[in-house]
Amino acid sequence: MLTKTTTMFERISKAFCITLVLQAFAFMSFAQTINVKGRITNDKGEAVSDASVVVKGGTTGTASDASGSFSISVRTGATLLISAINYVEKEVTVTSAELTVTLARDEKSLGDVVVIGYGAQRKRDVTGSTVSVKGETLNEIKAPNIYNQLQGRAAGVDIVSNSSDIGTGGRILIRGSRSLSGNNNPLLVVDGMVYGGSINDLDPESIANVDILKDASATAIYGSRGSNGVLIITTKRGTAGKAVTSYNGYMGFKRAIGTYDLFNGAEYAQFKADAAAGNSNTPGQNLYALTADETANLAQGVSTDWQDLLLTGGIRTSHDVSVRGGNEKTQFYFGLGYFRETGIIPDQNLDRFSFSVNIDHKISERIKVGFTSFNTLTKSNRIGTNAYGAATRLSPLFKPYNDDGSLNFRPAIQQGADQQQINPLTSIGNNDLIRAYQRRYQFQHNFYGEVKILKDLKFRTTFGYGWSQTLNNNYTGPNTVFNSNATAAGANLSQNNAEGWQYTINNSLEYSKTFDNHKLTVQALQEVQKNHFQAQQFNGFGVPADFIQDYNWVLVNTVTPQGGNFNETGLIGYMGRAIYSFDDKYLLTATVRSDGASVLAPGHQYTTYPALSVGWNIDREKFMENVSFVSSLKLRAGWGISSNAGINAYTTLGSLNSNFYNFGAGTTAGVNLANGYTINTAPNPLLGWEKTAGTNIGVDFSLFNNRLSGTVEYYRTSTKDILLSKELPRSVGVNSQLTNVGKTSSHGMEFTLRSVNVQTKSGFTWSTDFNAFFNREKIVALQNNLQRDIGNGWFVGQPIAVIFDYKKLGIWQTSEAAQAAVYGVAPGDIKIEDVNKDNAITADDKQIIGNYQPDFVAGLTNRFEFKNFDLNIVMFGRFGQNAVVTYLSADGSAAGHPFFGNSRVQQHKVDYWTPTNPTNEFPQPDAGRDGQNFTSTLTYRDGSFIKVRTIDLGYNVPNRWLGKAGIQSLRLYVSAQNPFILWAPLVKDGLGIDPEGNGTNSNGAALSAQGGQRAVPASAVLVGMGVPSTRQFIFGANIRF
CATH class of the missing domain: 2.170.130.10 (TonB-dependent receptor, plug domain)
Incomplete structure (x- = not known):
């Protein structure tokens, strides 16, 4: 009995002890669970984002953020598996609450x-x-x-x-x-x-x-x-992994980088006097002398800075929230964004709302489907209808306000031809009088399905549909800066509604196989695309009340259709591509594609073009094994042919023009003047493709354990069958016909460098990105075997965008009066080179004096990191670029600011000639003529510059400070956008505030009607006296939950 009792007691004691031990282990395990915060970098010290951090043998996991930071709760001693694309997976044992992990690049992956x-x-x-x-x-x-x-x-x-x-x-x-x-x-x-x-x-x-x-x-x-x-x-x-919610947002303010250096009151009065003294018709007289109000205001010391009165500060703000995550079967991304910006001209604003969805779902091991959608709604007010033009033209000797405090509505009322100029301040806050509204909505929905037919063979089909609609409403009431008419009958409005859609279907079959040292991928694709666009525009005159604007067209006195547009185009294509590599050393890609385009005539709609490229990973060769400073080295070369339909829908059919012609006696429209049609452009059913053949040679390298990497490339292209208008005999009945006759060629080089300059154990890293390139274009052939087409500025053997004009040598000086008289001019006029030495300046003296393409373009980014701080400085420059500074033109035309035009309006300060200031820069102002000859030569300026595009300073808040707020990472930053212009001859010479320009000449508009170049090419950079560019200061945060 005693023995049994003892045995039972021993069993109970053992069970009790085992229970105590298990409870102790459980307690110890619970007590030693810690929140680990860490940062993942690569061997260059750069942050590795979206790296997977998973507990080995468990299901707990997370991912690193943009700064490489992560946070995860595990027990002490646990093993973390850390992996990222293009990096070798690493196991890390948790021994402390803070970890720093460095991932090595996967040499099998070999790059991004x-x-x-x-x-x-x-x-x-x-x-x-x-x-x-x-x-x-x-x-x-x-x-x-x-x-x-x-x-x-x-x-x-x-x-x-x-x-x-x-x-x-x-x-x-x-x-x-x-x-x-x-x-x-x-x-x-x-x-x-x-x-x-x-x-x-x-x-x-x-x-x-x-x-x-x-x-x-x-x-x-x-x-x-x-x-x-x-x-x-x-x-x-x-x-795949735990859902991550991110917020990226900023808010900032902006100001004009400067204002144009216009005359002040006293300088403007002196300019008027100098223009009178330089009157070439009646010396000493100025038809546009100071008005009585201006004279009185000058005595009172008035000097109105209209720019300063009109310009204001703007804001820019952006807020984006996204959620991404999923599991092995389904991954998702949802994004919601809002952007708002107000202009530095009052009442200008833009709002953009965006929403995007990306979903990928694996139905089975063989079937995968997905959906992508991004949607944008943009609303803007008063864009493109600013009053800045009036602010740069009105005399500084006018007062903006009357003595009773009311706006001086029409300051130039006594100024004859310019009395219609209206105070630009009338545009501020008058939303009933002035309306310029645009609403644009667009979406793109893409669906795909992928089936793995065999282990190495898959089929993929994709359908995409995009739609956009743009509505523009404009109203300008009477007595506004945009409409000087004082009656309601003069109120006008317009509405333009444009809609377009596009769908694309492509089906592809891909075979990919690896065997021994061989890798082969073969792909076949069939694709169909259709585009549709239509638009209508109406104008209205005589709106009975301002508040009606465009809300009720029935009440408008006169509604007139202004035009419309409709076109549909289609394209079908077939493609085959093979990608082969042997031993990761020798690479080959071959592509062939055939396209058919509806815009071309039957019989010429299809074209086929091949492409071939090869590569050699030299660093994989045995003879490179002992070249330790070379991390990677690749030589590649490519050749291919591409094409461009080059025309709009229905161009091959020709077009008609509507014209009135006399029918019987009298000139009554609809009775004696009948409406008929004439051929505008001759049809050409033989129009074909513009074809471009190109060759490319490049070297990619990485040295010193990837501390220095880059690319050097050279390319050459040749384009033939360019569509140009060919002159036809008059007997045909039309002057020209669009034909495939032109040829161009180009070549260039590109350089890209990336370096890690400094990397210390204390956590300081300095890295640099640099790129530069140049491109040289040349015209090889023109229509009708012409050597030059002066009207378009095209010359065989010259760049596409040249400056063909007179060459300015300076200004005729007093000592050269006799020589100037030979050319019919006088001291103070522009001196032009007499190319043919015939003692006359005619069109034969025009010559190519430059081109609009830069010699080279470069960008430089420096990044600095020290512990939790980061600093990025981005710079950009264009060198050897000619720009057209339109407000320096004196031609009196609408295309340029009419500098010196009768000295009628405000001007940009320039160093102009007078007998006591014998400069060679600008001619003498002349109150006797509306415009002067050869003044387009004044507008060609060195548009080179180096700008600091952005300076961005950030701080990654330590994870230990975030506590239990549920925040994985938090980066705070301050950023200056467009803070400095380091170098720009145009700014240095005091002739502008930003050489980057207000735009490009999209339609080749005429620059000078009086002795200058006929047209400015579309690629020219224009520097006009438009709304100044801005400098922004931004404060933002990137938060990850």
Whole structure:
């Protein structure tokens, strides 16, 4: 009995002890669970974002943020598995609450993934000319669109701003212009589908990456649409793991970088007196002398700065919230954005609302589907209808307000021809009198399905549909700065409604196989695209009351249709591509595509073009094994043919013009003047494709354990069958016919360098990105075997955009009066080079005096990191560029500011000639003529510059400070956008405030009607006296939950 009792007691004691031990372990395990905060970097000290951090053997996990930081709760001693694309997975044992993890690059991955069109490749395997810019790099510049963010960030990509107004973008060229008369814009692709909307509608915060395809071997995959290069935008997508919520927002204010240096009151009065003294018809007389009010105000010391009175401060704010996450089967991303900007002209504002969704779902091991949608609604007010023109023309000797405090509505009432000039301050706050409203809505929906037919064979089908609608309403009531008519009958309004849609379907079959040292991917694609566009415009006159505006057209006295537009186009394409590599050393990509375009005539609608590129990873060779300073080295070359339809819908059919002609006696419209039609342009059913052949050679290198890397490329292109108007015999009945006759060629070089200059153990890193490029274009052949087409400024053997004009030698001086008289001019007039020495200045003396293309363009970014601080400085420059400074023209035409035109209006200060100031810069003001000869020569200025585009200082708040707020990471920053112009001859000479210009000449408008160049090419940079560019100071935060 005792033995049994003892045995039972021992069992109970053992059970009790085991229970105590288990409870102790459980307690110890609970007590030693800690919140680990860490940061993941690569071997260069750069943050690794979106790295997966998972507890080994468990289900707990998270991901690193943009700064490489993460936070996770685990027990002491647990093992974390840390992995990221292109890096070797690493196991880390938790021994403390703070970790710093450095990931090594995966030599099997060998670089980032590059989107190459209908697929992706490792950067090391790419043989065409491409460049990638990450979303994090773009967002170093806080801008409303990626035009501004991409400027100076990619070699070979040339971006010029086309306006200082809010909501505007720019002109973008990839490796220059190829066509003389057609479209030179690159193709825009978003998430794998051709995008027909505006790039301004894309929220920069939703962009993960931009890949740019530049040479023919890379763009051939997109056929005729990619002939001018391709911008491939990849938006952010979901990832497997815990859902992460992010907020990225900023708010800032902006001011004009300066105002134009116009005459003050006393200087303006002196200018009037000098113009009277220089009167070439009646010396001493000025038809536009100071008015009585101006004379009295001058005595009182009045000097009104109209610019300062009109300009105000603006704001810019952006708020984006996103959620991304998922599991092995489904990944999702939802993004919501709001952007608002107000102008430095009162009552200008723009609001943009955006929403995006990306979903990827794996139905089974073989089937995968997905959906992408991005939607944008943009509303703007009073854009493009600012009163700045009046502020730069009104005399500084006029008072803005009357003695009783009311606005001096029409200050120049005593000034004869200029009495219609109205006080620009009347535009402020008068929303009933002035309305300029635009609403634009666009969406793009893409659906895809992917089926893995066999282990190495998959089929993918994608359908994309995009739609956009733009509504413009404008109303200008009487007695406003935009409408000097004083009666309601003079009130006018207009409405324009434009709508477009596009759908694309592509089906592809891809076979990918790896065997031994061989890798082969073969892809076949069929694609269909259709585009539709239509627009209508109406004008109205005689609105009975201002508040009616465009709300009720029935009450408008006269409604007149102003025009409309309709077109539909279609394209069908077939493509085959093979990508082969042997032993990761020798690379080959071959592409062939055939496209058919509806805009061309039957029999000429289809074209086929091949492309071939090769690559050699030299660093993989045995003879490189002992060259330790070379991390990677690749030589590549490519050749390809691309094409461009180059025309609009229905061009091959010709067009008719409506004209009145006399029918019987009298001149009554509809009775004696009948409406008839004449042939405007002759049809040409033989119109074909513009074809471009291109060759590219490049070297990619990485040295000193990836501390220095870069690319050097040389390219050459030749374009033939360019569409130009060919003159026809008069017997045909029309003057010209569009024909494939032109030829151009171009070549250039591009340089990209990336370096890690300093990297210390204390946490300080300094890295630099640099890129530079130049492009040289040349016309090889013109229509009718012409050697030059003066009307368009085209010359065989010369660049596409040349300056063909008279050459200014200076100003005729008093000592040269006799010699000047030979040419019919006098001291103080512009001296022009007499090329043919015939003692007369005629059109035969015009010559090529320059061109509008820069010698080279460069961008420089310096990044500094020290512990939790980061500093980014982005710079951009254009060198050897000629700009057209329109307000320096004295031609009296509407295309330029009429400098010296009878000395009628306010002027920019210049060093003009007088007998006591014998300068060679600008001629003597002449009150006797409305415009002077050869004044276009005054406008050609050195438009070179170096700008600091942005300075961005950030601080990553330590995770230990975030406590239990549920915040994974928090970065606070302050940013200055467009803070400095380091160097610009135009600014240094006091002739402008920003050499980057107010825009490009999109329609080749005439510059000078009196002895100057007939037209300015579309690629010319124009510096006008428009709304000044701005300098912004921004405060923001990036938060990750």
